[in-house]
Amino acid sequence: MASSPRNVIYLTPSGPLLKSISNPYAPVDAQSLLLVSYSGINPADIKHATLGLHSSVAGYDMSGVVLCTGPSSPFLPSDRIFGLNPAFPNRPLYMGAHQDYAIAAGRFWYELPGEGPLAADGLFSLLGLGFPDAGIVGEEKQGVVIWGGGSTVGVAAVQLAKAAGHGPVFVTASRKNHKKLKALGADYCFDYKDGDVVEQIREAIRGCGKPVRRALDAVGVGSFSEREEFGRSSPGMAAACLEQEGGVELACVLPVKADARYKLCFATRDPESPLPMARMEDPEKWYGMQEKVMAWVVKNYGEGKYVGCPNITVVKGAEECLEAMVRSAEGKSSLEKIAVEHSL
Ligand SMILES: NC(=O)c1ccc[n+]([C@@H]2O[C@H](COP(=O)([O-])OP(=O)(O)OC[C@H]3O[C@@H](n4cnc5c(N)ncnc54)[C@H](OP(=O)(O)O)[C@@H]3O)[C@@H](O)[C@H]2O)c1
Incomplete structure (x- = not known):
């Protein structure tokens, strides 16, 4: 039970370790207590320690x-749900995913599989794109550059951009991923390791016959760099692809230090969050957008319009979970979602 000694993966300031805890967990308000079946691995599981999100x-x-549930939970005992808990400093133990019992808190919980809050934030909130089929009003039929289509955020963005009717969709990824990304909605693929990748994309944009002013950087590699180094970062290169078009609108999964105009995607935008980057002007509008996108994803999941991440790797137990967390934080997971099968 959620009060007896059990294994958890605990994040210390210097990295994750296996720990035993026996804290009792009891859901309140809209929370639900979960017996965890699978937890998802993300680079942030370890990388967030550098932002002070640890312990x-x-x-x-x-x-x-x-x-079991709190009195205002939208779920019932025995419902199978999935979702995402928010990140903030001194987060209670019960919110972590890498443990066998956890509490689902916040508004990102759903009854069926799906993914993509970050990609949806970038495309439909920060870049102002529309998604008519999901009921989201915005710019329609726009060309867009998605930098890092081989990441799990990127592969969700490619599918959502296509489903929303946008195009051409220009995507960067390793060559081995191009075929799959084209099948999922990329119109043009480029290898970000080519020395002239920016020029290749600029030429393709020139040839497509319409202006392309928006880019989503789904990896944020080198996003903290400045001056001449910024030009070699993924947000710097993504922005450079668009410069010929005049205005550049760039959303990135990590904060871009060199240019404050470039907006930060954030997976959860808790209005109470103490992190300044998580605040937003209109929480209800933002959550409304996310709910519409997730409703669309849930409805279309596995129906050919949205397949999620094409490669799922399942690891088992605490040791494999720790290994996979390190692999992901080192950027070694390619077009792949790693799931940890519980118990730990
Ligand atoms: N802001 C937030 O709330 C938030 C939340 C979650 C994650 N994040 C951040 O979002 C980023 C992506 O997370 P993820 O889970 O989607 O990552 P992931 O799946 O682990 O992405 C790894 C893939 O990124 C691609 N990549 C690496 N360097 C690249 C570069 N320079 N240019 C283009 N592609 C590159 C590679 O694709 P190929 O195999 O094709 O080479 C690699 O396989 C991470 O930096 C993470 O910290 C932010």
Whole structure:
């Protein structure tokens, strides 16, 4: 039970470790207590320690069976749900994903599989694109550059951009991923390791016959760099692809230091969050957008319009979970979602 000694993956300031805890967990308000079936691995599970988000159970997304609920939870015992808990300093232990019992808190919980809050934030909130089929009003039929289509954020963005009717969709990824990304909605693929990749994309944009002013950087490699180094970072290169078009609108999964105009995608935008980057002007509008996109994803999941991440790797137990967390934080997971099968 959620009060007896059990294993968790605990994130210390210097990295994750296996720990035993026996803290009792009891859901309040809209929370639900979960028996975790799978937790999802993300680079942030370890990388967030450098932002001061540590000393808690690691991990953000998970799926499981509801055991009991707070009085205003939208779920019932035995519902199978999945979702994402928010990140903030001194997060209670019960919110971490890499443990066998956890509490689902916040508004990112759903009854069926799906993904993509970050990609949706970038495309439909920060870049102002529309998604008519999901009921989201915005610019329609726009060309867009998605830098890092081989990341799990990128592969969700490619599918959502296509489903929303945008194009051409210009995507960067390693060559081995191009075929799959084209099948999922990329119109043109480029290898970001080519020395002239920016020029290749600029030429393709010139040839497509319409202006392309928007880019989503789904990897944020070198996003903290400045001056001449910024030109070699992924946000710097993504922005450079668009410069010929005049205005550049860039959303990035990590904060871009060199240019404050470039907006930061954030997976959860808790209005109460103490992190300044997580605040937003209109929380209801933002959550409304996310809910519409997730409703569309849930409806179309596996139906050919949205397949999620094409490669799922399942690891088992605490040791494999720790190894996979390191692999992901080192950027070695390619067009792949790693799920940890519980128990730990
Ligand atoms: N802001 C937030 O709330 C938030 C939340 C979650 C994650 N993040 C951040 O979002 C980023 C992506 O997370 P993820 O889970 O999607 O990552 P991931 O799946 O681990 O992405 C790894 C892939 O990124 C691609 N990549 C690496 N360097 C690249 C570069 N210079 N240019 C283009 N592609 C490159 C590679 O694709 P190929 O195999 O094709 O080479 C690699 O396989 C991470 O930096 C993470 O920290 C932010």
